[in-house]
Amino acid sequence: MPPTQHLRGASRLAIEAVTGITDLVEALHAEIARLPLTASSPRTRGLTGLVYRGVRGVTQMVGGGLDLALDALTPLLGQAGPEQANAAIAALNGVLGDYLEASGNPLATAMRLHPLVDGATGPALVLLHGLCMNEAQWRRDGADFPAALARLGYRPLGLRYNSGRAIWRNGAELAELLDELPGPITLLGHSMGGLLARSAIAQAQGRRWPARLQRLVTLGTPHLGAPLERGGQQVQQLLTVSAYSRPFAALAARRSAGIRDLRHASLLEADAGKASRIPLPAGVACHAIAATTAKKPSGPPARWLGDGLVPVASALGQHREASRRLAFTDTAVITTLGHLGLQTDARVLGQLQGWLTPVR
Template sequence: MSNNDELRGISRLIVEAIEGVTDIVETQHRTISAVAPPIGRGRGERTGGISGLVYRSIRGINRGVGVALDVALRRLPAVPALTRTSGKADSLIAILNGVLGDHLAAQANPLAINMQFRRDGKALPTDKTALRERLPDVGDRLLVLVHGLCMDDRGWTRDGHDHGQALARDRGHTPVYLRYNSGRHIADNGREFAEQLDRLVDAWPVPIREIVLLGHSMGGLVSRSACHWAEQHGQSWRSRLSALICLGTPHLGAPLERAGHWVSSVAALSPYATPFTRLAAIRSVGIRDLRDGSILPAAMTNDDAQPHRRAHRLEPLPEDVRCLLIAASRQKSSGSGARRPIGDGLVSVNSALGWHRDPSKRFDLVPEARQTCHATNHLGLLSSKDVYHRLRQWLATKR
């Protein structure tokens, strides 16, 4: 992505933000001036007379400036993106995609991330010869690392540690890192991941003996969705999948997204609060999928219209694949006296372990396939020595 593209993407977002704020102010103006009842529907979103003219003028000028900026930036000579050693700009773009990536993609905003496999912060080629040159350490044991919400491939390196590089050193895996727009539907990302992985396997320079998927947070859901898609469409890589590992993945949903869903649903009951529900609704469909850990297209939803919807069905883990689910807990130990295990700050222990009192709502796994790391938070799963020890030990264990 060139610097010009980034500037165009940012300018579009600024224009859209100004228009959004204008809409909120005008709707609130209309509601107050009409003296609407505290509960129920308001009197519409647009004002009339001089006030309406002012708001229309603001929108018109804003849109005109936006078009002019976009045209001007298109005509400027392309300026290549500066070499990024820290990855801070990429991290900001990843956060932006997590929050409103579906909107960026729908508007063809240059800031929208396109899915690709990467290594050392750079995209991998899809040609066999070019892949061999790019990956001098290429082997027959492929490890694919899938990041979580608002993150990207660089996020796997934390506090000087990278599970992928460590497993390459100790276990001989060849790591590649998926980068994707985490604001899109999980099922959409899962489908595209499956298709791209199929092409990568076909282009791999040596015959692949085994594939291991390692997903953090949302990345575990995207990986499960990809497995489901591959099974349904007979993709060849699925038969070579030997292991699926999920770190802090909200298989049963994320409580913070449920809270955000309820806030926006309740606030919509009052016309005075309705304009501000647009702010509460500024969370991508990817985030909304986390409400119930949805991985299939049938479970996807784009709105908050059904606050009591709890029809989510837990899809089983892929068959004939060794699965390891690791949860993090901020408790120092399992015997800390809490009535229920404390999660990692974002995902509960039970959700990460796919455990529910109702047998129909939990995964059928042997006890050793569910493990909890204590004194660790959600991001700490990426750098924890305890987590890495468990990964290495578990992968070394025969079926």
């Protein structure tokens, strides 16, 4: 994408952001003007105090994420290299990707596959990144999963996509894109990437590639939903309780469609706002790795501490209702590891190398 398009897209986003804040201030002014005046106080109490603490928390989370993305865009518009530019755009798409696409903003990411290892041949191994990330981030912190998996005889391909779009939209597009790949296919998804893979499989009726799908591997994927997104939804509802804070509900609602889909792991258009009841594909070897920050977890896995973002039970598809459990061929749990570490940890790579047997 030429720098002029980056500049145009960032400028448009800035203008629309200012307009949105103006609307928010106007709505807040109107609410306060029509309510009886109360004694001023530096801190409110009770339910109102709880609401305002929620407002401050949402402002910090949403503002912090946008600040990181927009701060990263500053050098991009100057002399930043492709790696930094792509990382910044990936973060921005995760936060506002559906809006960028709907408004025709040139910063919206188009879906495409990228070869990750020069000269690699063999069956396609498609790596699907998570929210706010891109395909280059399978290589970081000294780790290089694509190169290690290429040595097994695979051809690693990185999918770049707009992670702020609804998961079902990305799934439908991926289902079409995978038809272009010849030969056997393996899908490896981190976090949201695993949900995207399952969505594509569920929407691939009548296509050729599902018959060639050999394996599905997910790393820290919230198959049963992500509690942090549920918390965001609860805060949004809480903000509507008080007339003073009601205008802020629109700000909390600005989470992208992709983020909202993580709440219940919604994979199909018909399942928007609720959990999808989609089994794992029949006849395909399916593997899942979960991480826990605990050193020595005890009790049943359903109660284990997760990786900081995704509970162990969700990553392994272990629902309390038998009808909603996912029957993985194999599972593994890695201790003392956080969510992002699933893409760099040597123990995770060793488990993948064990499952993805060398191609002969």
